[in-house]
Amino acid sequence: MKFYNTTHIQYEKEHYIPEKKVIEESPLVDTSIFKDIDVIILDGGAYVSYGDFDVLKKFNPEYIILDDTGHGHFKMFRIRNELLKSTDYKIYLENLNDRNGWTIFKKII
Numbered sequence: 001m002k003f004y005n006t007t008h009i010q011y012e013k014e015h016y017i018p019e020k021k022v023i024e025e026s027p028l029v030d031t032s033i034f035k036d037i038d039v040i041i042l043d044g045g046a047y048v049s050y051g052d053f054d055v056l057k058k059f060n061p062e063y064i065i066l067d068d069t070g071h072g073h074f075k076m077f078r079i080r081n082e083l084l085k086s087t088d089y090k091i092y093l094e095n096l097n098d099r100n101g102w103t104i105f106k107k108i109i
Helices: 006-025 049-059 077-085
Strands: 039-042 063-067 089-095 102-107
Touching: 039 049, 049 077, 063 077
Parallel strands: 039 063
Antiparallel strands: 063 102, 089 102
């Protein structure tokens, strides 16, 4: 990952490097043990949440809850945008101004 200004370099030192270590040292979860997932709650790090989402979305949960979706936060930006463009989910509840914002998506049946 390349950053081009000092603001991003500082962010990388504070967030990316510690999260990268967690990712590298964490054991993989055997997803074959999951049968049905009704709700996914994502409140992870900026660099790990999309990976979790990518694995868990395959179980077609009825609800996907994202924390830190407010303005100026990019932690869930990619996931939120993907769900906004999806024809499978719609916003059920959302408050982008409460703390750092949160969004609940509901599967369209």
